[in-house]
Amino acid sequence: MDKLIEIIKTEDKKNPYTDQELSEMLSMPRAKILTERNKQNIPDSRDRRKDILLKDLKEILKIHPNVSERKLTELMIERGYEISRNIISRVMKDHVEELVQNEKEIINAGEFIEKQTNRRDGCFNKLIGVNGSLKNKIDLAKAAILYPPHGLHTLIYGGTGVGKSELAECMYEFAIHSKVKPKDAPLVIFNCADYAENANLLISQLFGVVKGAYTGANVDREGLVDKANGGILFLDEIHRLPPEGQEILFYLIDKGKYRRLGETNTERNVNVLILGATTENPESNLLLTFRRRIPMLIELPKLNDRPLSERLEIIIMFLIREANRINKNLLVSKDVLMSLMLYNCQGNIGQLKSDIQVICAKSYVKYMSQNTDEVLIDMEDLSNFIKSPFLKGGAINKTLMNLVTDDMYIDIKNMENYKNQINEYVNENEIYQYIENEFQKLEKQGLKVEEIDDILHRKVEDKLGKIMDHKDIAKLLNINELKTIVMPEVIDITEGILELVRGKYKVINKSFFIALAIHINFTIERILTGKKIIKSNIHKNRDKLTQEFEIAEKIRRMIEKATKLKIPEDESGYIALYIKKFCSDELILEPKVKVIIITHGHVAEGMAEVANKLLGVDDAIGIEIELDESPEEALERTIRVVKQVDEGRGCLLLVDMGSLGGFASAVEKVTEIKTKTIGRVDTLLALEAVRKASIEGASLENIVEELNQSKMYNGTFKDEASNANFLKSRKKALVTVCLTGHGNALNIKKFLQNHLKRKDLGVEIFPIGFIDKHDVEEEISKISLEYEILAVCGTINPKLGKVPFISYESLINGQGITRLEKLMDIFIEVDKEEEVKKGRLEDLIKEELIYLEMDALSKEDVLDKMSQELEDNGYVNEKFALSVYKREAMGSGIFNNKVAIPHGLPENVVKPIISIAKLKNPIQWDNDVMVDLVFMLALKENNREEIKKLFSMIRDENLLKELCLKKSNTDIKKMFS
Numbered sequence: 001m002d003k004l005i006e007i008i009k010t011e012d013k014k015n016p017y018t019d020q021e022l023s024e025m026l027s028m029p030r031a032k033i034l035t036e037r038n039k040q041n042i043p044d045s046r047d048r049r050k051d052i053l054l055k056d057l058k059e060i061l062k063i064h065p066n067v068s069e070r071k072l073t074e075l076m077i078e079r080g081y082e083i084s085r086n087i088i089s090r091v092m093k094d095h096v097e098e099l100v101q102n103e104k105e106i107i108n109a110g111e112f113i114e115k116q117t118n119r120r121d122g123c124f125n126k127l128i129g130v131n132g133s134l135k136n137k138i139d140l141a142k143a144a145i146l147y148p149p150h151g152l153h154t155l156i157y158g159g160t161g162v163g164k165s166e167l168a169e170c171m172y173e174f175a176i177h178s179k180v181k182p183k184d185a186p187l188v189i190f191n192c193a194d195y196a197e198n199a200n201l202l203i204s205q206l207f208g209v210v211k212g213a214y215t216g217a218n219v220d221r222e223g224l225v226d227k228a229n230g231g232i233l234f235l236d237e238i239h240r241l242p243p244e245g246q247e248i249l250f251y252l253i254d255k256g257k258y259r260r261l262g263e264t265n266t267e268r269n270v271n272v273l274i275l276g277a278t279t280e281n282p283e284s285n286l287l288l289t290f291r292r293r294i295p296m297l298i299e300l301p302k303l304n305d306r307p308l309s310e311r312l313e314i315i316i317m318f319l320i321r322e323a324n325r326i327n328k329n330l331l332v333s334k335d336v337l338m339s340l341m342l343y344n345c346q347g348n349i350g351q352l353k354s355d356i357q358v359i360c361a362k363s364y365v366k367y368m369s370q371n372t373d374e375v376l377i378d379m380e381d382l383s384n385f386i387k388s389p390f391l392k393g394g395a396i397n398k399t400l401m402n403l404v405t406d407d408m409y410i411d412i413k414n415m416e417n418y419k420n421q422i423n424e425y426v427n428e429n430e431i432y433q434y435i436e437n438e439f440q441k442l443e444k445q446g447l448k449v450e451e452i453d454d455i456l457h458r459k460v461e462d463k464l465g466k467i468m469d470h471k472d473i474a475k476l477l478n479i480n481e482l483k484t485i486v487m488p489e490v491i492d493i494t495e496g497i498l499e500l501v502r503g504k505y506k507v508i509n510k511s512f513f514i515a516l517a518i519h520i521n522f523t524i525e526r527i528l529t530g531k532k533i534i535k536s537n538i539h540k541n542r543d544k545l546t547q548e549f550e551i552a553e554k555i556r557r558m559i560e561k562a563t564k565l566k567i568p569e570d571e572s573g574y575i576a577l578y579i580k581k582f583c584s585d586e587l588i589l590e591p592k593v594k595v596i597i598i599t600h601g602h603v604a605e606g607m608a609e610v611a612n613k614l615l616g617v618d619d620a621i622g623i624e625i626e627l628d629e630s631p632e633e634a635l636e637r638t639i640r641v642v643k644q645v646d647e648g649r650g651c652l653l654l655v656d657m658g659s660l661g662g663f664a665s666a667v668e669k670v671t672e673i674k675t676k677t678i679g680r681v682d683t684l685l686a687l688e689a690v691r692k693a694s695i696e697g698a699s700l701e702n703i704v705e706e707l708n709q710s711k712m713y714n715g716t717f718k719d720e721a722s723n724a725n726f727l728k729s730r731k732k733a734l735v736t737v738c739l740t741g742h743g744n745a746l747n748i749k750k751f752l753q754n755h756l757k758r759k760d761l762g763v764e765i766f767p768i769g770f771i772d773k774h775d776v777e778e779e780i781s782k783i784s785l786e787y788e789i790l791a792v793c794g795t796i797n798p799k800l801g802k803v804p805f806i807s808y809e810s811l812i813n814g815q816g817i818t819r820l821e822k823l824m825d826i827f828i829e830v831d832k833e834e835e836v837k838k839g840r841l842e843d844l845i846k847e848e849l850i851y852l853e854m855d856a857l858s859k860e861d862v863l864d865k866m867s868q869e870l871e872d873n874g875y876v877n878e879k880f881a882l883s884v885y886k887r888e889a890m891g892s893g894i895f896n897n898k899v900a901i902p903h904g905l906p907e908n909v910v911k912p913i914i915s916i917a918k919l920k921n922p923i924q925w926d927n928d929v930m931v932d933l934v935f936m937l938a939l940k941e942n943n944r945e946e947i948k949k950l951f952s953m954i955r956d957e958n959l960l961k962e963l964c965l966k967k968s969n970t971d972i973k974k975m976f977s
Contacts, residue, residue: 004026014079031489046373072088129306153293154171154297155276156168156298160350164300168234172187175232185231190224196240203244206224206225207260213261228270228272229271233273256270276294304344309399314349319408322356331407333377334405339387359386374409392882490524492562494520498512545580551576552575593652596653597620597686603622603624604622605624609622610686611686619690623637650700651675652700653676655679661679674700679743679747731764731787733788734793735768736748737793738794738795742768748767763824777798791803791820792805845913849913855921902937914939915935916972
């Protein structure tokens with residue numbers, strides 16, 4: 001505490017330390033800093049510099065009353081402040097009376113919504129578009145409720161995420177408000193998909209059951225139709241009703257009568273209004289019977305079919321929710337708003353909500369590590385599929401330009417009207433609360449504990465699966481970034497729990513840590529705020545989850561010891577569910593060989609995903625290696641993955657280059673885990689490997705042996721006497737060569753074996769890698785002593801006199817295969833092949849693509865200018881720029897804290913080239929890194945030597961200094977010769 005006070009007393013008053021900076025300086029959790037600071041009534045960094053900041057602002061504004069915010073920011077920086085224009089803008093607005101009223105440059109979100117909507121009070125007002133695209137739909141909904149005597153049964157249809165459930169809730173509120181239904185009229189919501197696989201259980205839930213109707217029906221039980229009597233029954237995913245359930249529902253609609261499951265002589269009367277929702281087309285055969293009996297059909301429009309003004313209002317609504325959720329003001333850049341308006345949001349409003357959640361989470365990560373007054377959301381927080389249409393010049397029309405005129409500021413103080421919505425929204429994501437609520441709902445329905453257990457497990461798995469299996473969320477919520485969402489102490493507690501569970505289970509799902517950390521955080525927050533944890537009788541599952549409860553009880557005590565809080569015993573039941581979900585014993589009983597696909601470029605993860613989906617497993621893993629990533633780094637990553645996924649039966653590595661062939665022995669040496677390598681990667685091979693490992697349960701040795709013997713993987717042209725001409729001379733051979741090593745040369749060999757029609761001519765194929773052999777000519781000479789070499793095929797020409805060379809490109813387009821067929825039939829018609837120069841770094845640098853004193857305002861400006869020039873000059877295709885942005889989003893290549901190396905995918909490169917830009921002024925590239933030199937790489941896989949040489953030069957600080965002094969393109973080019 002003394003040290004903390006001392007640091008704050010001596011800090012720069014213009015740039016006080018943030019809690020995060022103090023945390024790092026004192027090696028203490030940020031939460032601890034916050035607690036201690038509050039104990040001593042020490043303000044936060046913003047308030048500590050408030051007085052001096054306002055004083056200096058007043059002085060400047062007195063001299064320059066009409067100064068712009070941009071110039072004002074520059075003047076404050078000259079006075080020693082480390083401050084952004086956004087912060088200056090915020091201070092000006094917060095203290096407008098003390099300072100000078102400045103011209104508005106930021107849209108206020110609350111003012112926009114009020115101006116845009118001009119809504120009247122009413123039950124449907126929370127729906128955006130109430131006076132616009134939804135007006136006719138709402139008129140139909142009102143008519144359905146008001147139609148005498150009891151309303152019209154209604155089917156609401158439209159794509160996923162268009163807002164069907166929200167409309168149904170508004171219809172219920174309208175029914176109460178208009179006094180069509182009494183104040184205490186029930187609204188019963190039922191999702192038919194929850195029970196779609198068990199027709200009897202579904203029908204019994206809806207209509208009730210009589211004792212003895214089916215095995216396990218031991219008592220009479222009312223259904224949801226009984227509970228909805230006098231009110232509204234909302235059936236979501238109504239098309240999932242089984243045929244027998246449909247018939248009972250139709251009889252209810254037609255006659256107002258129904259029977260419980262198992263009843264034969266008794267008919268029950270009921271007054272209930274049916275609202276159904278479906279994503280299916282009502283014109284389909286599936287729903288023809290519904291159309292005949294449900295008179296009112298309401299189709300909700302897709303997000304893309306709604307006016308731009310409504311889309312912007314929806315975007316702002318979700319941003320406001322996030323601002324309230326994190327209790328921070330948001331400053332959203334104009335470009336972000338434009339991107340959210342333009343991208344193709346196929347999942348409609350539901351996907352838009354999810355995407356904005358992820359964007360705000362990424363921005364909050366930055367906020368935690370930077371000294372800003374609000375959470376800033378800019379383009380780097382957007383996924384590529386969101387920002388790509390805007391960056392590529394999407395259809396920005398006049399309407400959109402009028403709507404999005406500047407950055408948008410969201411001030412949570414002015415958003416009190418949204419508090420109730422925010423509370424609902426937070427609860428949606430509170431897995432802890434979800435489990436409790438669902439358990440109580442099921443218990444109130446009179447279900448037996450066994451039935452509750454089965455249904456609850458499915459619901460929990462579905463809920464956790466949707467959150468944790470989302471790709472963008474999974475990438476975001478790694479352990480480091482999780483620290484910004486949960487209390488730091490929770491991370492330490494969960495790491496200890498993970499060690500305990502590892503001692504009991506050999507295989508633990510990767511989502512276990514995140515899910516449990518969030519759950520524990522909610523538990524602690526509830527206890528600290530005095531909220532009771534509702535008993536759910538979840539301990540009744542103890543007999544079914546004996547081992548899980550035993551471990552969970554130890555975990556509960558661990559949490560108590562770490563937090564000094566009394567953790568309720570029911571907490572063991574919740575934790576037991578998590579253990580059951582993420583740590584299944586079945587995986588231990590039947591361990592499998594894990595298949596790890598390793599490729600250069602973005603291929604491996606997609607191939608692993610295809611194999612897993614087609615076979616219905618989760619045993620293939622992809623590792624993608626950047627072209628400039630060192631073998632040592634790639635090996636280290638592979639070792640980590642092998643340690644993580646091995647189940648005791650070893651791992652099979654499918655690799656795409658010869659340089660990776662030695663990984664198996666290195667991995668096995670470090671990890672002592674059995675590891676084998678096959679030097680080839682394609683989807684067919686991956687499928688076969690995963691099938692043998694996951695479905696057949698084969699051993700590692702058997703998988704490797706069978707794949708090596710398989711015709712689709714290996715095999716040579718055997719010397720069969722099918723051609724008399726060949727018998728009269730030496731045996732014939734082809735040589736495949738590749739610059740990157742034996743592995744790719746072997747791949748070319750397999751390609752030939754699969755595509756040559758004449759496989760009976762006794763031709764052997766010898767793969768050779770330039771990297772693997774010091775003297776390729778000598779190696780080929782040895783082969784020529786026994787074989788007549790018909791041709792050399794590959795990615796680099798060894799120039800062997802009269803031996804023809806056939807490039808890999810010509811093999812791919814079919815011309816090379818045709819030529820080989822002729823050669824193998826002794827019709828040697830050697831065409832003159834274009835000689836391929838041995839790649840030299842100087843050949844990849846053109847003077848016209850060297851830019852001196854490039855004037856750029858931002859990183860995006862540089863990337864756009866350089867990639868566009870490459871495309872205009874025919875070096876790359878139109879997809880190259882997007883792949884550059886994609887790689888930058890995953891992590892930038894920065895050398896010596898001043899040189900940026902953006903690069904795109906090799907498949908988007910037409911001709912290899914390197915573009916160089918010396919910037920007129922340094923620009924911020926990533927975080928606090930300022931860059932003044934940029935090398936944009938448009939290279940192929942066979943340019944590895946040139947890449948190595950370039951990186952070697954860039955790492956040399958003296959050479960960089962010399963390069964920065966060069967005044968002409970010619971001088972710069974000479975440096976690389």
